[in-house]
Structures are given as C-alpha cells and as structure tokens.
Amino acid sequence: MSAGIVWALNKDSLGPWELYVPVKDLLGIYEKLYGREVITENVIVDCSHIQFLEMYGEMLAVSKLYPSYSTKSPFLVEQFQEYFLGGLDDMAFWSTNIYHLTSFMLENGTSDCNLPENPLFIACGGQQNHTQGSKMQKNDFHRNLTTSLTENIDRNINYTERGVFFSVNSWTPDSMSFIYKALERNVRTMFIGGSQLSQKHISSPLASYFLSFPYARLGWAMTSADLNQDGYGDLVVGAPGYSRPGHIHIGRVYLIYGNDLGLPPVDLDLDKEAHRILEGFQPSGRFGSALAVLDFNMDGVPDLAVGAPSVGSEQLTYKGAVYVYFGSKQGRMSSSPNITISCQDIYCNLGWTLLAADVNGDSEPDLVIGSPFAPGGGKQKGIVAAFYSGPSLSDKEKLNVEAANWTVRGEEDFAWFGYSLHGVTVDNRTLLLVGSPTWKNASRLGRLLHIRDEKKSLGRVYGYFPPNGQSWFTIAGDKAMGKLGTSLSSGHVLMNGTLTQVLLVGAPTRDDVSKMAFLTMTLHQGGATRMYALTSDLQPPLLSTFSGDRRFSRFGGVLHLSDLDDDGVDEIMVAAPLRIADVTSGLIGGEDGRVYVYNGKETTLGDMTGKCKSWVTPCPEEKVKCSIKSYTLLGKDP
Structure with missing residues (x-):
C-alpha cells in the first residue's frame, strides 16, 4: 500500500511499540486522486496492520537473521543501503519524488501527467521517463495474504474517530535482550577472562567534526591537501547523503583549513563552522561520494575533483558525473564547477571512485575515474578512465568519459572493475592498481556452456604501468565471496x-x-x-x-x-x-x-x-x- 508514506511512528510520544494510521485521511486522498472509491477502510486497516507487524518483526529479529541472509547473499545486505538502483537511499529519494508528484496531481489534476502502470515512472509537467522497463510484472503471490494472516493473529487495534492505533506488548524484546546479555557474559568469562578492555584501546577522539542533519554520511570520502596554499594541510570531507527539504541526497563537500597547530582540535558543526562548503545541485546525485586533489589545468594551483555517481537518478539513468573545481592564486576554490565530466551510458555511475596519479609519465598527477557499475561492453563490467592534466583544460567546460585519454575495462559481467583505485611509484614508474572485488573465475568455455561450478566474488586486483593498457600482473582471491580487492x-x-x-x-x-x-x-x-x-x-x-x-x-x-x-x-x-x-x-x-x-x-x-x-x-x-x-x-x- 503506497500511501504508507503518511504514517506516523513516534516511540517517545506513542509508547514503546505503537503506530497510528490516519485511515479517514487516506480514504479521502485516494478518492480525490482517482475520483472514485478504489479502496475500502478495511483493506487499509488490514494492510497497515500487516506492515506494522513486519516492521516490529524487523526491529526484533533482523539482527538475529542477519547471519543467514548475509551468508546466502552478501550483496543483498552489503548494498541494502547504498546500491544505486533500488537501495534504501534510492527508494527514499523515489518515495519523496512520488509524494511531490502526488501533491502536484491533487492540486492540478492529472491531465499534464503521464501515468504508467508502475508509479516509479510517473512524470508531470512535460517530463518523460524513457527508461526501459516501465511495466511491472503482475503476480498473485499477495492476493490472499491479507485474509490468511489477519484471520490467524491476535490483533491489538484501537479505533479512533479518524484512524487506528496498532500496538504490541513490549516485554518480548526486553526479555530476549536479558537472556542474550547473560549468555554473552558467560562466554566472555569462560574464554577471554572477563570483559575488561585492552589498555591499547583509544575511544576518546581529540575532536569530532559532525553535522546536525541525519543520514548525511559525513566522511564517506576524505582527502587532504594544501588547498589554500598557506603551507599547511587541509581536510576535505564528503557527505554524499546530505539533504535539505525538497532536495534529497544532493550531497555536500566540506573544507576545513589547517594551520601551524594542525586541524582545529575542537568539536565542529561543519554546516556552521567549515571554512568552505560545496553543494551538489542534482536530485539524488550523491555529490561528494569520491574526492581527488590535483593540478588538473596545470596552472600551479591545486584543483578539487568531486564525484556524483547518481546524477541522472531522476530520469532513472544514473549516468553520474565528475565535477572539477579550479583553485586560484588567492587560495580560494571556485564556487561552481569549472569542468563537468559526464558519461553517455545508462547506469554508468561515473565518479564512484577518483584518484590523482601520473598516468602519462610526465610526473604530473592526472585524473583517474573508476566506474565499477558501468556496462563496459556488458553488464556492470566496470571501467577505469584517465584524463591527462594540461593547460588546455582551462578552456574546457564539458568532457565525456568516452573521449578519455586512457581507458581499461573489466573482463567479466558484474565484476565491478574500478571499485577501488590506488597509485604508487615503483622503480620510478606509476603502478596503477585496480580492484575488481566481484570477479569470478568462470572460464570462457564455462560461460558458453553455462557451467555453474565457478567461484563467485573471488575478487581480483590488476596492476598496470600506464599508459600501457595491458595489466602487468593480477592477484586473485582464493575463496568464494571473499571479494579480494x-x-x-x-x-x-x-x-x-x-x-x-x-x-x-x-x-x-x-x-x-x-x-x-x-x-x-x-x-x-x-x-x-x-x-x-x-x-x-x-x-x-x-x-x-x-x-x-x-x-x-x-x-x-x-x-x-x-x-x-x-x-x-x-x-x-x-x-x-x-x-x-x-x-x-x-x-x-x-x-x-x-x-x-x-x-x-x-x-x-x-x-x-x-x-x-x-x-x-x-x-x-x-x-x-x-x-x-x-x-x-x-x-x-x-
């Protein structure tokens, strides 16, 4: 039931495990949206109660079920939050987007909107989503679920004039927690000799840099360099999940300047006290997912490259982008990007990883971009592309990754080549290391014959001495699902x-x-x-x-x-x-x-x-x- 977005759950004001559903208001919304009765009060109550019980079960038991699900499908639990297409963050953006579209239709009608069967592809105001797959396959799995479940559970429902309260007893999680804590204490005493912490532990930081807004993911990416050219190192911190009302996951990058004492040794709310703030401008673009500092236009001043791999999410293309901000002789960073690097492929996710490394052998760092989810000639093979630094880039405003100076691609579908990048100088040459953590050992014959005995997600690391595009060596994992690299x-x-x-x-x-x-x-x-x-x-x-x-x-x-x-x-x-x-x-x-x-x-x-x-x-x-x-x-x- 999509109208669940207007639920209100507040443990502090309602009690330990209570949920209020505004049934009458939901009925009114449905009738106004469709112009007729399309759902009954009983259906809203039954469906809401099932979802409430599922939510309660998740709070109580998901941590206990985690080992089973994680072993069977590491991808499902690892990418649950941030996977670009259908992860929790992506769904949060789309829930908000659909809510705004619904509000638009309630106020202006549906004559200016395209209403496909799948609400994910609703578009209003002349916008169109051309992404394939706008049809959702129907199935009857949940057809009789409401009746069977509601007939066999003891429901605790309190009706009000305009809605209902659901609740459950709160003794169950408390009792289970007591049992588990007692078991943990006994096991620790038996094998480790108590729960005293090692004297080598450090748990109190000198300072904390924080944000007041939740889910911003401050610290997802970090790097350091002397950006303001005062001779002291500065800190650059990405927060790709940063949101504000009406702008979900646009992302931010914070600059904290150092001095002769180092970085500020005090707690800082970076939204109020950072020296510079750069903010993304694309809906759910996740600006700040990756960072790199280099002199891209070779004017003697450091520049900042910022990855925004989910740019295009509003059109369901997720092409991504990399923005380059030029520094200045006065020590200030440009307030808007001087260069935008884009990708033409759907699901390219350009800007997932960034690296500054000398690729062409001129002793000057170049910009290396990793896109592990890019098609790369298949399905999520991944690509790594490099743009050489040079004075001519001062006149460029847009670049395409398809025209990069140096490009290598993954070998297998879903190998996620470019998930990690690292550069190091070996024998006066740049060794570029590329991680492909979901590489599997399927042979070419095995792929043709659809043989299923390959080991998945072994992982592999490729070593290159660019500009040679042939790997110098590879290191492979030895256990399935290990994800080496x-x-x-x-x-x-x-x-x-x-x-x-x-x-x-x-x-x-x-x-x-x-x-x-x-x-x-x-x-x-x-x-x-x-x-x-x-x-x-x-x-x-x-x-x-x-x-x-x-x-x-x-x-x-x-x-x-x-x-x-x-x-x-x-x-x-x-x-x-x-x-x-x-x-x-x-x-x-x-x-x-x-x-x-x-x-x-x-x-x-x-x-x-x-x-x-x-x-x-x-x-x-x-x-x-x-x-x-x-x-x-x-x-x-x-």
Whole structure:
C-alpha cells in the first residue's frame, strides 16, 4: 500500500511499540486522486496492520537473521543501503519524488501527467521517463495474504474517530535482550577472562567534526591537501547523503583549513563552522561520494575533483558525473564547477571512485575515474578512465568519459572493475592498481556452456604501468565471496630488518576458521588482509596475512599505511567497520567497529594474527600498537 508514506511512528510520544494510521485521511486522498472509491477502510486497516507487524518483526529479529541472509547473499545486505538502483537511499529519494508528484496531481489534476502502470515512472509537467522497463510484472503471490494472516493473529487495534492505533506488548524484546546479555557474559568469562578492555584501546577522539542533519554520511570520502596554499594541510570531507527539504541526497563537500597547530582540535558543526562548503545541485546525485586533489589545468594551483555517481537518478539513468573545481592564486576554490565530466551510458555511475596519479609519465598527477557499475561492453563490467592534466583544460567546460585519454575495462559481467583505485611509484614508474572485488573465475568455455561450478566474488586486483593498457600482473582471491580487492593501500614497513615496499589488499568478506579452546567454528565474512612485496617482478610475492576475529566484521574493509610517529616506517591500519565486542556474534547487536594499528617495525612473515597467547584465534588485537574503538561504526559508512 503506497500511501504508507503518511504514517506516523513516534516511540517517545506513542509508547514503546505503537503506530497510528490516519485511515479517514487516506480514504479521502485516494478518492480525490482517482475520483472514485478504489479502496475500502478495511483493506487499509488490514494492510497497515500487516506492515506494522513486519516492521516490529524487523526491529526484533533482523539482527538475529542477519547471519543467514548475509551468508546466502552478501550483496543483498552489503548494498541494502547504498546500491544505486533500488537501495534504501534510492527508494527514499523515489518515495519523496512520488509524494511531490502526488501533491502536484491533487492540486492540478492529472491531465499534464503521464501515468504508467508502475508509479516509479510517473512524470508531470512535460517530463518523460524513457527508461526501459516501465511495466511491472503482475503476480498473485499477495492476493490472499491479507485474509490468511489477519484471520490467524491476535490483533491489538484501537479505533479512533479518524484512524487506528496498532500496538504490541513490549516485554518480548526486553526479555530476549536479558537472556542474550547473560549468555554473552558467560562466554566472555569462560574464554577471554572477563570483559575488561585492552589498555591499547583509544575511544576518546581529540575532536569530532559532525553535522546536525541525519543520514548525511559525513566522511564517506576524505582527502587532504594544501588547498589554500598557506603551507599547511587541509581536510576535505564528503557527505554524499546530505539533504535539505525538497532536495534529497544532493550531497555536500566540506573544507576545513589547517594551520601551524594542525586541524582545529575542537568539536565542529561543519554546516556552521567549515571554512568552505560545496553543494551538489542534482536530485539524488550523491555529490561528494569520491574526492581527488590535483593540478588538473596545470596552472600551479591545486584543483578539487568531486564525484556524483547518481546524477541522472531522476530520469532513472544514473549516468553520474565528475565535477572539477579550479583553485586560484588567492587560495580560494571556485564556487561552481569549472569542468563537468559526464558519461553517455545508462547506469554508468561515473565518479564512484577518483584518484590523482601520473598516468602519462610526465610526473604530473592526472585524473583517474573508476566506474565499477558501468556496462563496459556488458553488464556492470566496470571501467577505469584517465584524463591527462594540461593547460588546455582551462578552456574546457564539458568532457565525456568516452573521449578519455586512457581507458581499461573489466573482463567479466558484474565484476565491478574500478571499485577501488590506488597509485604508487615503483622503480620510478606509476603502478596503477585496480580492484575488481566481484570477479569470478568462470572460464570462457564455462560461460558458453553455462557451467555453474565457478567461484563467485573471488575478487581480483590488476596492476598496470600506464599508459600501457595491458595489466602487468593480477592477484586473485582464493575463496568464494571473499571479494579480494575491495580496498587497497601501499607503504613501507620493516620485514626481517629490511625496509620493504608493500601492498595491502583487503578481502573483507572472506571466511576464516576460528578456534576457541577445543571448539572450531567458521568466521563467515570475518575478513582478511594480504600484504605483498612490491617489486618490478611479474607477480608480487605474498608476505603476510591478517584475519578478523568476529563473524561479519568486515576486517580489511578499509586499509591505510602512514607514518604516524615519524620514525621513517609506516604503520598498518586495518578497519573492521562491523566488528562487535559481543563474542556471541551479534545476538545482542550493537556494532561498535574497530580500527587496528600495527607497528610497521614489527611485521613478520606468515600469519600475523594466527599465533595467539589466548585460547582464541585469530587474535588481531594482540599485536596491535593500538586500536581505535567507538560505539558507532568505524572505518566505513558514517
């Protein structure tokens, strides 16, 4: 029932589990919209009650069902929120869009509107949606669902003059939570010796930069550079989910300037206190999803590139765009984009990832764009394209990715080639690394014969020495659904006393085996990270591995190497954004996330997290220099 958008659920004012549905108002809306009676009061009440029970069931049990669904379909749970076509964010935009269209039709009639069978394709005011697939296939699955369910449940419904209240008893979740907490305490005491936190934990930040608006996704993308040319590093933060009334998910980018003391060491509401704010201007464009800083027009001043991969969502094309803002000699960034880079393919999602790296060998960074969902000659094969920096770009206002200076494409349908990008200098040449986390090992013969024994989402990493478009080497995952190549980073660590240039590759959904005393269990999607030596050899040798210690923790979802203590050796930082302290694997929920920081001087060959002092393996926390812990998700989506 699409009219559910006008429901009001307020746990604070209505009680613990109550919902009010304005039945009379909904009947009036339907009658005014269609000019006749198309639905009865009983149907609204029955359908609303079923949806209320489903919502209550989700609040109560989804965290318990997560392991089952995640194991069977990682894509379904990983992309549930942000998938560009049909994810929760996309549906939120379309719910709002349809609401505005409905209001328009109520006020002005339907004579100026196209009303196809699927309401997603409604267009008014001369607009037309030409996207294929405007017909929705009918089925009878839910035809008798209302009658069968409402006849077999004990309904708690209170009728008012204009609507109904639904409610359920609140003792059930409280009782279950008590049982789970008691179980978790016993298991922790038995195998870990209590719940005391390690002294290496850091849980209090020096400062927090925040927004007052919910769901903005502040921190989805970040980079740093001296944008105002005062000699100090500045911070650039993307918030692709930023919305304001009437403008859903337009996105914002915030600039925070540093000084001789570094970044401001105080809490900041960036909407009020950021030094500069750039805002997207396309409905649901998700401006700020990716960021890169480079001197694109080679005038000696840094420029800022911003990805908006869902531009075109209003027309259901999702072509995406990349906007380049030129810097100035006065240290100010342009307030509007100087260059717009677009894509002609539907579902191109241009601007999902951005990177500044020297592609043509002139020692100047060029703009590299990854579009993992682009067709690429098939279905979501993905493309990576590069535009060379140069003075001639000062006169350009529009560029097309089809005319890029350098382009490579994925090998397989749904390989998501370009999901991650990383550039590093090896032997005075730029090594461009491209992640393809959903690559599978299907052979050409297997594809022709439709053989189903391939391993899906193994993941693969491609290494290029551009402008050569042929990969120099590839690294493939070893376990189905592991998604090797989701994250990439590089740096220098000490290996057996020798300073070694290394590559970190994350496989955050890789399964592993955990041992707890005499018990053995599978850590579904606990995650792993591999460390390779970077040389000019054809195949980088594997040096070390790291593994997570919780199911579904996504260990290795984000990777970074940086010299934090200025000793000439990089620290290894590995994020596990869904890691929980609960050793019963999520019975009581509450992801707190974890970032592990390993000393680059203490790396060893082999399994870094397998040799443990406790009864539990793997033990990623035993060898850390420190770990950063919070009661919100760390290392990924804010």
